[in-house]
Amino acid sequence: MSGPPGLDLDRLREHLAQHAPGLVAGQLRAELLVGGRSNLTYAVTDGTSRWVLRRPPLGHVLATAHDMTREYRVLSALGPPGFPVPPTVLLCPDPAVLGAPFYLMAYVDGVIHRDPAELERLGPDRVRALVLALVEVLADLHALPPAEVGLADFGRPEGYNDRQVRRWKRQLDASRGRDVPGIDHLHERLAAAVPAGGAGTIVHGDFRLDNVLIGPEGGIRAVLDWEMSTLGDPLSDLALMLIYADRPMPAADGPTRPALAVPGHPDPAEIAAHYARRSGRDTSGLRWYLAFAAFKLAVILEGVHYRYVRGQTVGPGFEGIGAQVAPLVRQAHETLDGSV
Structure with missing residues (x-):
C-alpha cells in the first residue's frame, strides 16, 4: 500500500x-x-x-x-x-x-478562511464584501430550479423539516457514547414546533464561510462539501450559516473567536436582510431554524467526537471537538426561549 x-x-x-x-x-x-x-x-x-x-x-x-x-x-x-x-x-x-x-x-486554486486572524487581515471592507457575496451565492443556489439542472428527484421538499428533525435524532442515537445534558429535551422541543416551510429548493446542508474557496481578488471560486445536499427548506441553509458564523474559529496563533467578531463582518440581522432582498424570501420566522441548526451541528460534532475516541479519524484537531457540543445545545434552548 x-x-x-x-x-x-x-x-x-x-x-x-x-x-x-x-x-x-x-x-x-x-x-x-x-x-x-x-x-x-x-x-x-x-x-x-x-x-x-x-x-x-x-x-x-x-x-x-x-x-x-x-x-x-x-x-x-x-x-x-x-x-x-x-x-x-x-x-x-x-x-x-x-x-x-x-x-x-x-483542483481549484483558492484560500479557505478558517483562522480569525487570516480573515481579519483582509480588512473590514473586504470582510464585509466577502460575507455579503457568500450570502448572494447562497440565494443564487436557492434560485436554481432543480428540474432544470437535472435534480428534480434529488429529494422530497414536502415534509423536509419534520424529516430533518427525525433524521438528526437517529444520527444522534447512532453516535451515542456519552451523556449530553439537554440534547434529548431539545429534540422534543424542536419536534413539537416544526414549521411547514415554503417551496423546496436545492439546499447545501453545511453552508459556511470555511466551505468555500476564495480567489486572490476576493471572489468565491468554489463551494465545497456537498455531502448533505438535497431538496429542502432554504432557510435551513441560512440558519446554519449564521450558527457557524457565531462559533469560535480555530486560530493557529492567538485567541479563537467567531467570524462575527471580526471587524467588518455583518451582524446576523443584516445577513438575514441581505438574503431576503436577494432571494425574495421571508426570513421573519428564523428562530426555529436557528435552534435546529445548533442541534444539527451539535449532532454532527458528537458524531465526530464518537469516531475520535474510537480511533476512527485521521488528521489533527479532533481532540477539542467534543467540548463544543454542550454549548450548542444550550444556545439552541436559549434561542427557543427567546433569550438570544
Whole structure:
C-alpha cells in the first residue's frame, strides 16, 4: 500500500488507468487536506496535474451520510449552469478499490478562511464584501430550479423539516457514547414546533464561510462539501450559516473567536436582510431554524467526537471537538426561549 491513511495510491492509479485512460501522466502523490471533520479529502498529483479525492471516514459510517454518489451528482449538475463548484472527473461507487466509494474532482486554486486572524487581515471592507457575496451565492443556489439542472428527484421538499428533525435524532442515537445534558429535551422541543416551510429548493446542508474557496481578488471560486445536499427548506441553509458564523474559529496563533467578531463582518440581522432582498424570501420566522441548526451541528460534532475516541479519524484537531457540543445545545434552548 502507498499513500496516506485511507488512500492506496497504487490501487487508485490502477483504477484510473482502466476508467480514465490518459488522465495520469506520472507517479501519484497525495496528502490529506486538513479542515474537514467528516469525509476525508486528499490533494492528489502526478507532478503535472492536480485533483482532489473525497471518500468517507475510515469507520462508523452512518446511514445516508457520506454518500459519494449524491455528492458527485450535485457537483456535476451545478457546474454547467455556472454555479461555482469544482469540475467533476470520476466517480467510483465500488468500495473494493479503496475500501469505500470515492470520487475525483479538479483542483481549484483558492484560500479557505478558517483562522480569525487570516480573515481579519483582509480588512473590514473586504470582510464585509466577502460575507455579503457568500450570502448572494447562497440565494443564487436557492434560485436554481432543480428540474432544470437535472435534480428534480434529488429529494422530497414536502415534509423536509419534520424529516430533518427525525433524521438528526437517529444520527444522534447512532453516535451515542456519552451523556449530553439537554440534547434529548431539545429534540422534543424542536419536534413539537416544526414549521411547514415554503417551496423546496436545492439546499447545501453545511453552508459556511470555511466551505468555500476564495480567489486572490476576493471572489468565491468554489463551494465545497456537498455531502448533505438535497431538496429542502432554504432557510435551513441560512440558519446554519449564521450558527457557524457565531462559533469560535480555530486560530493557529492567538485567541479563537467567531467570524462575527471580526471587524467588518455583518451582524446576523443584516445577513438575514441581505438574503431576503436577494432571494425574495421571508426570513421573519428564523428562530426555529436557528435552534435546529445548533442541534444539527451539535449532532454532527458528537458524531465526530464518537469516531475520535474510537480511533476512527485521521488528521489533527479532533481532540477539542467534543467540548463544543454542550454549548450548542444550550444556545439552541436559549434561542427557543427567546433569550438570544
